[in-house]
Amino acid sequence: MTDSxxxxxxxxxxxxxxPGDTLAGEFFVEIDEPEAIRVVxxxxxxxxxxKGEEDLAxxxxxxxxxxNGEFVDMRQSQPFTTKLPASxxxxxxxxxxxHWCVRIRVFLTRGREFxxxxxFQLGRVPAGVAVAQEPSPDVEDEAGxxxxxx
Amino acid sequence: xxxxxxxxxxxxxxxxxxxxxxxxxxWFVVPQWRVNRHFVRTECQVIRHPGMKKIVExxxxxxxxxxxxxxxxxxxxxxxxxxxxxxxxYPSRKKAELIKDSYQLGQKYPCxxxxxxxxxxxxxxxxPLAYWLLLVPVAFLAIGVGGLGYTLWQFTASRERRAAMAQxxxxxxxxxxDPGAKKFPAIPRVEDVTGSPGTTLAxxxxxxxxxxxxxxxxxxxxxxxxxxxxxxxxLAIGKLMDGQGDWVLLISLLPFIGAGIWLxxxxxxxFWKMSGIGPTRIEISGHPVKPGREYNLLIxxxxxxxxxxxxxxxxxxxxAVFQQGTNSITASQVVWRQEVFNxxxxxxxxxxxxxxxxxxxxxxxxxxxxxxxxNRISWRxxxxxxxxxxxxxxxxFPLIVVPARDRSAPND
Numbered sequence: 001m002t003d004s005x006x007x008x009x010x011x012x013x014x015x016x017x018x019p020g021d022t023l024a025g026e027f028f029v030e031i032d033e034p035e036a037i038r039v040v041x042x043x044x045x046x047x048x049x050x051k052g053e054e055d056l057a058x059x060x061x062x063x064x065x066x067x068n069g070e071f072v073d074m075r076q077s078q079p080f081t082t083k084l085p086a087s088x089x090x091x092x093x094x095x096x097x098x099h100w101c102v103r104i105r106v107f108l109t110r111g112r113e114f115x116x117x118x119x120f121q122l123g124r125v126p127a128g129v130a131v132a133q134e135p136s137p138d139v140e141d142e143a144g145x146x147x148x149x150x
Numbered sequence: 151x152x153x154x155x156x157x158x159x160x161x162x163x164x165x166x167x168x169x170x171x172x173x174x175x176x177w178f179v180v181p182q183w184r185v186n187r188h189f190v191r192t193e194c195q196v197i198r199h200p201g202m203k204k205i206v207e208x209x210x211x212x213x214x215x216x217x218x219x220x221x222x223x224x225x226x227x228x229x230x231x232x233x234x235x236x237x238x239x240y241p242s243r244k245k246a247e248l249i250k251d252s253y254q255l256g257q258k259y260p261c262x263x264x265x266x267x268x269x270x271x272x273x274x275x276x277x278p279l280a281y282w283l284l285l286v287p288v289a290f291l292a293i294g295v296g297g298l299g300y301t302l303w304q305f306t307a308s309r310e311r312r313a314a315m316a317q318x319x320x321x322x323x324x325x326x327x328d329p330g331a332k333k334f335p336a337i338p339r340v341e342d343v344t345g346s347p348g349t350t351l352a353x354x355x356x357x358x359x360x361x362x363x364x365x366x367x368x369x370x371x372x373x374x375x376x377x378x379x380x381x382x383x384x385l386a387i388g389k390l391m392d393g394q395g396d397w398v399l400l401i402s403l404l405p406f407i408g409a410g411i412w413l414x415x416x417x418x419x420x421f422w423k424m425s426g427i428g429p430t431r432i433e434i435s436g437h438p439v440k441p442g443r444e445y446n447l448l449i450x451x452x453x454x455x456x457x458x459x460x461x462x463x464x465x466x467x468x469x470a471v472f473q474q475g476t477n478s479i480t481a482s483q484v485v486w487r488q489e490v491f492n493x494x495x496x497x498x499x500x501x502x503x504x505x506x507x508x509x510x511x512x513x514x515x516x517x518x519x520x521x522x523x524x525n526r527i528s529w530r531x532x533x534x535x536x537x538x539x540x541x542x543x544x545x546x547f548p549l550i551v552v553p554a555r556d557r558s559a560p561n562d
Contacts, residue, residue: 019553043310046336048525051481052470055522057336061314087553088336091517094483096468096525105308113308123553125517128468128485 004031006104006116016121024081029074039107040064051095089123094130156301164294171287181235182280189262194221200250212239213246223268230271338521340438348433355432358546372413379410423541428452438550441516452503456538457496464488469526518551
């Protein structure tokens with residue numbers, strides 16, 4: 001088995017969606033031995049990027065198993081669809097960035113796996129621009145440090 | 151992500167639990183079970199005065215009743231000295247004495263002997279300790295099996311699957327109480343800032359922190375410090391009165407007394423600086439707020455002071471938490487600042503608070519509030535004031551901004 005890959009196609013005029021839109025698409029796996037595919041996971045998710053640790057949340061998740069007696073030939077087009085949530089919107093900030101993508105993860109027999117993803121944008125938020133901090137000497141700051149907590 | 155350290159820890163728990171379980175079963179549970187199930191009941195006679203034996207093990211004394219009895223089994227006569235099969239000894243002498251006193255020389259009592267080895271007999275068959283001992287390895291096994299299972303699952307399950315399952319279990323509890331969390335995922339709870347109605351407008355914005363805490367913590371610190379110093383001063387004076395004056399102690403206390411006085415002076419100075427600065431109140435006509443929409447604001451400042459300058463800004467700040475070695479560091483960056491109010495030489499009297507009405511408009515297309523475990527985007531109204539002859543202050547009032555367009559909701 002050589003050069004296995006995943007092709008993901010989103011149905012729509014562009015890769016930009018609005019909250020509440022339906023995200024629809026299809027994928028297929030280019031592989032010589034389709035029987036070697038044990039499980040395929042389809043996720044629509046957002047993750048953060050930037051200065052902080054990466055956070056990730058899955059909006060849509062589906063697991064298609066090939067080991068339950070029903071063989072699915074992943075070389076054929078596999079559709080997926082989900083209604084996008086109201087938030088969080090895609091954002092290209094200075095130290096916090098939020099990305100949305102469809103990620104397909106393929107698990108093969110003997111513990112091997114590979115994945116592919118297709119990014120898309122949720123909403124049309126302009127990129128963040130750093131604002132210079134105003135000096136405020138001798139100010140008693142009443143706002144304590146509050147680290148992000150969920 | 152699970153670490154190899156967790157894997158080793160839970161494996162060790164499992165191993166310790168398994169070994170301890172095997173040994174306890176072999177040494178205690180099986181013999182006790184045999185006493186209960188297979189030993190034959192008969193009658194014995196105490197043939198010596200019951201006594202007590204003191205056993206010292208690792209500097210700890212234990213007491214054991216010594217009872218000698220005679221019994222007949224399988225056509226023979228045997229002498230027994232075992233009270234129970236675990237050969238129990240007690241740290242309390244009273245407990246051992248109670249057992250000893252319950253047996254009298256020449257009296258007859260029931261006993262149980264092993265039909266496979268009639269020379270083995272006990273006076274007490276119901277010791278439940280052996281079964282209770284099982285709780286220790288069971289706890290280790292539970293931690294080991296549970297932890298190892300979870301760790302192995304973390305190693306084998308994809309990050310997306312783990313996230314989906316964690317969200318699913320969290321959302322079952324959360325969404326029942328908070329429909330907003332489902333409507334606007336990854337946005338802070340709106341209920342936290344809309345719980346307080348305003349007197350003039352719909353909502354009163356909460357303040358991010360209270361200045362009083364600073365005063366309180368300095369006050370507690372000054373109290374504890376001076377209480378300790380006073381204790382030592384009394385000790386030194388007491389010795390002096392008894393004619394045993396410890397001048398070294400008295401002199402070494404001087405810098406501590408000085409620090410105590412400085413703390414009290416600092417506390418009083420801070421109290422005076424803060425006195426007269428009343429609370430700031432901001433009310434808003436709608437909350438949460440949406441980009442592109444306009445809201446009415448009421449800004450009120452009470453107290454008795456002269457504000458050299460008062461500035462109120464709408465700010466958006468990004469915050470990111472990251473690990474640097476063992477430290478967790480928070481980085482922040484303001485990405486939007488817009489002036490809402492700017493005034494100078496504002497005189498405020500006790501009976502006449504300063505009030506201003508303003509309109510607030512979150513810019514079109516602005517990013518909404520966002521909250522995840524390590525990242526946050528927050529909006530706030532930041533109040534900064536320079537006060538004549540008193541301490542300057544800054545107070546933040548968080549705002550929740552939600553996306554303007556939400557086609558996922560039926561009625562927006």
